[in-house]
Structure formats: structure tokens, C-alpha cells
Amino acid sequence: MKYTSLSNPDIILMEPQVFSDHRGFFMETFREDAFQKNIAPVCFVQDNHSKSSRGILRGLHYQIEHPQGKLVRVVSGAVFDVAVDLRKSSPFFGKWAGMTLTSKNKKILWVPPGFAHGFYVLSMDAEVIYKCADYYAPEHERTLLWNDPSVAIDWPILPGTSPILSEKDVCGLSLESAEVFQ
Structure with a gap:
């Protein structure tokens, strides 16, 4: 596994070694000892799986209590994945990092x-x-406004379209108004 920090050094891109031949491919997507050694001493307790159509934007979600670290991968299709640092003590507070994740780039x-x-x-x-x-923990879930100008995420929105949002995401709060972490 190759580990690379993005513009925020706490956000890590993992690139697995992929073994391909005429039958298909094999790759290791998670190994606890390597993850804890190279990234963080984290134990994962829940796996989630979502399916969405072109133009849907999900987020920006977080939990103010019981914050969830997430290890994200795409098994079908392609997404532009974004993380925004909400830790007030961080030199990267309010800054975002994004990466295109696809089933092909793995x-x-x-x-x-x-x-x-x-x-x-x-x-x-x-x-x-x-x-x-x-x-x-739904009672602690919060939503940061996806298009807050103070965060200024450069979403690759398809030309001539607007993203498809849930009501929760339409009602997200600006960084100035949102609850954040110390």
C-alpha cells in the first residue's frame, strides 16, 4: 500500500497494490496493522455502502460528538470526494481537500x-x-453547507446543471454558523 498526504497532511490517500491478469484483479483494501502503523491507531466499528446517480451531491456531513473517521472507496463508478477540516486548533481549519475516487483507480x-x-x-x-x-449517532449529525463561499470548494459540477441535494444538505450551515471541533 502506498500512503500519500493531500494538501492537509491528516488526509491520507491510500493506493493499494493491484494484481491483475486475464481473470481480473486482486487487491488488499484494508489491513489493520498497516493502517495503525502508517495512519492512525483507529478501530473501525461500522461499514456503510451507498449508491447514487450522476449529479447527486452528498454532504458535507460530520458528527459533533462521536466524530467518525472514514475510510472511503468507490467500488462502482466515480465520485469527487471532499473533506473539510473543522478542527479550530488546526492550521488547516476551514480548508478542504478533494480527490477523484473511481472503481478504476481503486x-x-x-x-x-x-x-x-x-x-x-x-x-x-x-x-x-x-x-x-x-x-x-443521528442526534449529533451536522451538515456544513456544500457551497459555503468561505470554504470555496471547487466542485466539478456538470456544466449547465445544479447538484441534486437532500433537504438536509440544502439546509447545511455556513462555516461561520456551524458547530466545530476545538
Whole structure:
């Protein structure tokens, strides 16, 4: 596994070694001892799987209590995946990092606790699987506004379209108004 920090050194891109031949491919997507040695001493407690269509934007979600670190990969299609640092003590507070994750490039993204997370679907459909470092706690879930100008995420929105959003995501809060981490 190759580990690369993005613009925020706490967000790590993992690139597995892929063994391909005429039968298909094999890759190791997670190994606890290597993850703990190279990234963080995290135990994962929940796996999630979502399917979305082109133009759907999910996020930017986080939990103010029981923050979830997420290990994100795409098993079908392509998404632009984004993490926003919401840790006030961080020199990267309010800054975002994004990466295109696809079933073809097989890249995996580590989004630590203390970050808002979301993605925009680039392909006709996309299936995203992510491991979580804490349990879903809906009473603590918060949403950062996906298009907050103070964060200024450069989403690759398809020309002539607007993203398809849930009501929760339409009602997200600006960084100035949102609850954040110390």
C-alpha cells in the first residue's frame, strides 16, 4: 500500500497494490496493522455502502460528538470526494481537500475525525463503501453547507446543471454558523 498526504497532511490517500491478469484483479483494501502503523491507531466499528446517480451531491456531513473517521472507496463508478477540516486548533481549519475516487483507480481516502465529508457523483451511478471509526449517532449529525463561499470548494459540477441535494444538505450551515471541533 502506498500512503500519500493531500494538501492537509491528516488526509491520507491510500493506493493499494493491484494484481491483475486475464481473470481480473486482486487487491488488499484494508489491513489493520498497516493502517495503525502508517495512519492512525483507529478501530473501525461500522461499514456503510451507498449508491447514487450522476449529479447527486452528498454532504458535507460530520458528527459533533462521536466524530467518525472514514475510510472511503468507490467500488462502482466515480465520485469527487471532499473533506473539510473543522478542527479550530488546526492550521488547516476551514480548508478542504478533494480527490477523484473511481472503481478504476481503486484509490482509498482516509478522512479523520474532526472533518466534514461529502462527495459528488461524476459517473452515471456510483457505489461508495466506507468504514467508520465510530457509530452513526443521528442526534449529533451536522451538515456544513456544500457551497459555503468561505470554504470555496471547487466542485466539478456538470456544466449547465445544479447538484441534486437532500433537504438536509440544502439546509447545511455556513462555516461561520456551524458547530466545530476545538
